[in-house]
Amino acid sequence: MFFASDNGGPTHPQILEAVTKANEGYRSGYGADAEMDRVRAMIRELFEAPEAAVYLVATGTVANSLALATLCQPWDAIFCTPLAHIEEDEGNAPEFYTGGAKLTLVGEGDKMTPEQLRAAIAAKGGSVHNPQRGPVSITQVTERGRVYSLTEIEALCGVAKEFDLPVHLDGARFANALVALGCTPAEMTWKAGVDAVSFGGTKNGCMGVEAVIFFDPKHAWEFELRRKRAGHLFSKHRYLSAQMLGYLTGDLWLQTAQQANANCDRLAAGMRELPGVEFIAEPQANIIFAKMPRALHKRLYDAGAYYYLIEGELEGDDPDELLLGRFVCDWSIGAEGVDQFLSAAKG
Amino acid sequence: MFFASDNGGPTHPQILEAVTKANEGYRSGYGADAEMDRVRAMIRELFEAPEAAVYLVATGTVANSLALATLCQPWDAIFCTPLAHIEEDEGNAPEFYTGGAKLTLVGEGDKMTPEQLRAAIAAKGGSVHNPQRGPVSITQVTERGRVYSLTEIEALCGVAKEFDLPVHLDGARFANALVALGCTPAEMTWKAGVDAVSFGGTKNGCMGVEAVIFFDPKHAWEFELRRKRAGHLFSKHRYLSAQMLGYLTGDLWLQTAQQANANCDRLAAGMRELPGVEFIAEPQANIIFAKMPRALHKRLYDAGAYYYLIEGELEGDDPDELLLGRFVCDWSIGAEGVDQFLSAAKG
Amino acid sequence: MFFASDNGGPTHPQILEAVTKANEGYRSGYGADAEMDRVRAMIRELFEAPEAAVYLVATGTVANSLALATLCQPWDAIFCTPLAHIEEDEGNAPEFYTGGAKLTLVGEGDKMTPEQLRAAIAAKGGSVHNPQRGPVSITQVTERGRVYSLTEIEALCGVAKEFDLPVHLDGARFANALVALGCTPAEMTWKAGVDAVSFGGTKNGCMGVEAVIFFDPKHAWEFELRRKRAGHLFSKHRYLSAQMLGYLTGDLWLQTAQQANANCDRLAAGMRELPGVEFIAEPQANIIFAKMPRALHKRLYDAGAYYYLIEGELEGDDPDELLLGRFVCDWSIGAEGVDQFLSAAKG
Amino acid sequence: MFFASDNGGPTHPQILEAVTKANEGYRSGYGADAEMDRVRAMIRELFEAPEAAVYLVATGTVANSLALATLCQPWDAIFCTPLAHIEEDEGNAPEFYTGGAKLTLVGEGDKMTPEQLRAAIAAKGGSVHNPQRGPVSITQVTERGRVYSLTEIEALCGVAKEFDLPVHLDGARFANALVALGCTPAEMTWKAGVDAVSFGGTKNGCMGVEAVIFFDPKHAWEFELRRKRAGHLFSKHRYLSAQMLGYLTGDLWLQTAQQANANCDRLAAGMRELPGVEFIAEPQANIIFAKMPRALHKRLYDAGAYYYLIEGELEGDDPDELLLGRFVCDWSIGAEGVDQFLSAAKG
Numbered sequence A, B, C, D: 001m002f003f004a005s006d007n008g009g010p011t012h013p014q015i016l017e018a019v020t021k022a023n024e025g026y027r028s029g030y031g032a033d034a035e036m037d038r039v040r041a042m043i044r045e046l047f048e049a050p051e052a053a054v055y056l057v058a059t060g061t062v063a064n065s066l067a068l069a070t071l072c073q074p075w076d077a078i079f080c081t082p083l084a085h086i087e088e089d090e091g092n093a094p095e096f097y098t099g100g101a102k103l104t105l106v107g108e109g110d111k112m113t114p115e116q117l118r119a120a121i122a123a124k125g126g127s128v129h130n131p132q133r134g135p136v137s138i139t140q141v142t143e144r145g146r147v148y149s150l151t152e153i154e155a156l157c158g159v160a161k162e163f164d165l166p167v168h169l170d171g172a173r174f175a176n177a178l179v180a181l182g183c184t185p186a187e188m189t190w191k192a193g194v195d196a197v198s199f200g201g202t203k204n205g206c207m208g209v210e211a212v213i214f215f216d217p218k219h220a221w222e223f224e225l226r227r228k229r230a231g232h233l234f235s236k237h238r239y240l241s242a243q244m245l246g247y248l249t250g251d252l253w254l255q256t257a258q259q260a261n262a263n264c265d266r267l268a269a270g271m272r273e274l275p276g277v278e279f280i281a282e283p284q285a286n287i288i289f290a291k292m293p294r295a296l297h298k299r300l301y302d303a304g305a306y307y308y309l310i311e312g313e314l315e316g317d318d319p320d321e322l323l324l325g326r327f328v329c330d331w332s333i334g335a336e337g338v339d340q341f342l343s344a345a346k347g
Helices: A013-022 A034-046 A060-071 A093-098 A114-122 A150-162 A174-181 A217-229 A238-272 A294-302 A334-346 B013-022 B034-046 B060-071 B093-098 B114-122 B150-162 B174-181 B217-229 B238-272 B294-302 B334-346 C013-022 C034-046 C060-071 C093-098 C114-122 C150-162 C174-181 C217-229 C238-272 C294-302 C334-346 D013-022 D034-046 D060-071 D093-098 D114-122 D150-162 D174-181 D217-229 D238-272 D294-302 D334-346
Strands: A053-057 A076-080 A102-105 A132-139 A167-171 A196-200 A210-214 A287-293 A308-311 A322-328 B053-057 B076-080 B102-105 B132-139 B167-171 B196-200 B210-214 B287-293 B308-311 B322-328 C053-057 C076-080 C102-105 C132-139 C167-171 C196-200 C210-214 C287-293 C308-311 C322-328 D053-057 D076-080 D102-105 D132-139 D167-171 D196-200 D210-214 D287-293 D308-311 D322-328
Touching (some): A013 A238, A013 B013, A034 A053, A034 A210, A034 A238, A053 A060, A053 A217, A060 A093, A060 A167, A060 A196, A060 A210, A060 A217, A076 A093, A076 A114, A093 B217, A102 C102, A114 A132, A114 A150, A150 A167, A167 A174, A174 A196, A217 B093, A238 A287, A238 A322, A238 A334, A287 A294, A294 A322, A294 A334, B034 B053, B034 B210, B034 B238, B053 B217, B053 B238, B060 B093, B060 B132, B060 B167, B060 B196, B060 B210, B060 B217, B076 B093, B076 B114, B093 B102, B102 D102, B114 B132, B114 B150, B150 B167, B167 B174, B174 B196, B174 B238, B238 B287, B238 B322, B238 B334, B287 B294, B294 B322, B294 B334, C013 D013, C034 C053, C034 C210, C053 C238, C060 C093, C060 C132, C060 C167, C060 C217, C076 C093, C076 C114, C093 C102, C093 D217, C114 C132, C114 C150, C132 C150, C150 C167, C174 C196, C174 C238, C210 C217, C238 C287, C238 C322, C238 C334, C294 C322, C294 C334, D034 D053, D034 D210, D034 D238, D053 D060, D053 D217, D060 D093, D060 D132, D060 D167, D060 D196, D060 D210, D060 D217, D093 D102, D114 D150, D132 D150, D150 D167, D174 D196, D210 D217, D238 D322, D238 D334, D287 D294, D294 D322, D294 D334
Parallel strands (some): A076 A102, A167 A196, B076 B102, B132 B167, B167 B196, C167 C196, D076 D102, D076 D132, D132 D167, D167 D196
Antiparallel strands (some): A196 A210, A308 A322, B053 B210, B196 B210, C053 C210, C287 C322, D053 D210, D196 D210, D287 D322, D308 D322
């Protein structure tokens, strides 16, 4: 009953097999492996972007930071929501990698509207004294489990383009969003106006690999220098490549995302039937944020469920007080895992 | 006949098995996995350092950079040799991670003497205008394949201590040096005066894992913050831990280093018998730097040998011109691989 | 009729005289001048802080940035208001100098309350993933011309101390606030819990000099290294010292602040009588933010008044639309200057 | 008898007068003052560079650092001599401002040859692992008081152009060099291939002002953003402008340099007649490096002469031991000052 994160479960066997298969003979290091050639070709085809610059790194934090650093200058503002991973959960990595760009918060929660974005951008720049206007970073799936529609992404990118600013998409849960929207990777990115993507693998079944994709290859060499300077260029790069190869082969990445989303649907459906449960946002991908009475949380914790309380303390006098929990479903949890949780909830 | 690098060969099966074995069930992320508890205990025991702070990262460049950043201030000088990996091969990563510390070069090649180090340190500091005196970084095995003796390390650390400066040891090839010296990890590090170690796994049979060890645990929390801020804290950390676990279990790490060094001995012995070959330094671990006539290099390249020419061009008129080649033996190359190379050399 | 800024007027003659007087003979550079010894002693006495570390720099931006960089770590959050000069008007200098600390915005405008500050601090830190809790920066006079009372400063510092965090006071208009409160420098700073002060001279009659004061001298050497590394240590330092000497001698600094505040009082009193004028905050020092009908703004601009429109455009159809203007009084403007403006306003 | 530095003497009266004259009425801040318009025009005319971007800052360290940061990337190497001010005397400011570029040392002393430079550049770059090739920085007058000839500068710039690299000239003593060479500013800079200049005023009679000049105006906006972000944009900028105005008016800057060089010539001529004095380089501008017997140094110190011993200790047994002293003549020292020193030396 592990619902704490989508980084807690095992790697999908197909990915480990790809790693094992790549463990033969000698390879040139640092991204010059044959596996990487295949990965690059597959991602370009998947995104219908034959010119795209494609790179692999091992963590989502550095994927975001290196992408943003490549798209901006240290005197810029980066526009994101207050709940964005780059703002809250990356230990000032974006500031470190950009040389001190300023994260400027748009909206109140996990999503921004075009109007909010336009106002935030307009309020920056204007003179040498102010932070200059820099990239917009959109998180898809958001940090509250919601999914921007294609129309919403297009509108946000449209605002960025009004100001001639680039757009980054933090796709740590890219696959979960894509499956939820039922669209193509190209539609969710460059066709909507996105310039660079952090294309997540780690949360969706890999050991630790993310692709960074620039649709305009002019950024390629700068990215390579930044990655090296950060110590994020792997000498035995084939093991990153092999993970991504296993992930993409036979559309495994879409299958694992579908499983995770389906697990989440099943969990949400069950939770709706529990008394006193309130979703703070309609679950759309593989994460649920729900308020539940303290007594229910206690019952679940006592039964061994593992998830995070985002607001409120488990210990307290009032059994009916509503506490906010976060429930993340990864690909591996299965219908049984969900049902076990729901049984425990019913007591 | 791959002698280009010790990052080109496969991962040792025992390490991949450890990774596969760790791929069961759920784990807390970010270093809170049970495998890491075991790794920490094993490394502390191995180094006879029960209080040591022990961390894992995926590349040698970041191990060095984070260790140095933790030991120094941005206005400091870091003392190293002109051939040090941190100076030549890390794309200004040490400068990036330290916030602009200055690498100050000691000696002329791959090793420094205590006298050279003392003079270099004495020439820094003195006023607010000058770069201040910061950490000393020693590379063991050196970038020319040589090994500092324990006496040499003690002497260099002694000079650092005269100025109350910390010492970092870049041990990307720690195991190869240890096997060459026949001493204990403690003797080669803290007993000699070393404060922090980059303890390499990648070049010696792992996929990609290095430990950073501080013998004084006061550096622990700062290191953790620095690692996170760099995007080098792995969410699915168990896969780093498992590699290190496989590496240390049953002294595999010493076996692979012994194999690599033995391969190198065999290669060196064979090369000595070839006409016109000159070692620029006596091989002591798993790397040979040798000058050989152009004609010999050509014969080897034509036969499919893969290694780097460090000085000189393969194409040229004079078949007798001596060109400097670097020959690296990893654990996997085997006596057959060496003999195949030597046969090709003999034509 | 120059009300655009308190950096537009001339330097007070007494300060230029002090500079001219210092222009005799030879001096040791870099702060070792005799004038600096006197400045240090005077500021220590003024602040009743005999151990304080006292330094001079030439701009307010660098005074703030160096003070904050000395008080925090790059992985920290710095707590300030959304209108703070460090957030809006310093071109990401705080991020540059701190190595990427994150400015975290408290409250909605120019002031923060203890409750807002406590909530903002509590929301940071907690794990290695989050920005850590760092210094609080208070602006006195605020960017909307308001002055925190001693009780308010004590309360904010009290919240900082609950979390063991240091407090910086951006006193670009320190003297204007002090005169408005009628308290001592010690009461407005360390007695209230402030740890470091940017003590402004430039806006109050100097050419370009600010003191940075740390009440705990442990920060001294680090500050000196940071100032040097920034190119902000003046070789001919006596000209900074002399300005500050002229500024402090005979309490000139309090006189010029009193003049500026009195000019502002006179201007505010006159503006209150103009039809359609609304203050967005009660003027307390030397700056007024007032909404006035477009027609009135036009009349003033046509008459040669120079000040900034903060919101709204001078050109527009509706003569009655209220546009927000900022009116800053420096020490030199005089009753005549104010009356000239008011006459122009009356048409 | 102050020969310690050219930053110890007074400001030239004409410059103080210009400052005083500028102290009338109101000005727009931050470089939009009328004085700056005149300065820009004068410098463009002086350098025969009508398109040049011209900026003022207050210290030589930041002039160099901002110029270099604008010309390079953080992963670059900057080529300079081991004795360069940017290497030895700026507290890692170049590394700070460039975001961690690596100063790569060329030659053994204060000058580099084209051959040394070509070899140093050729040794960098080549792959993503290595520091990339960045700007060349030439110091004119050198840190040992020597002056590059125009032919030498052209040759060094020629090497830089072979690799398509920009050239920066650290002209803290630009005027002293120019007077020594008897050439035009254009000849010593862009006509020889220099791209950016730190044009010093402080050491040659100003209070504290340096111009940064880019002959290609494409760097203008980036420089302005960098200067602001560094807290080096003065609000009351007219006082920087006025200094430079006073400095340039009526060729004062050439007069003060001629005086300083003439003082130095007189001093050198006198020192040549003293027994046991050896120049380590032929004095060409306003600085002498001379070895003198300890007894002579002692006599001078006892008589109140103030200058630096660069090598050796004043106290010691051997009265004949040669100790290296540095003797700097500023514009103000006068023939009497020199003669007083020489009298003291004769005892």
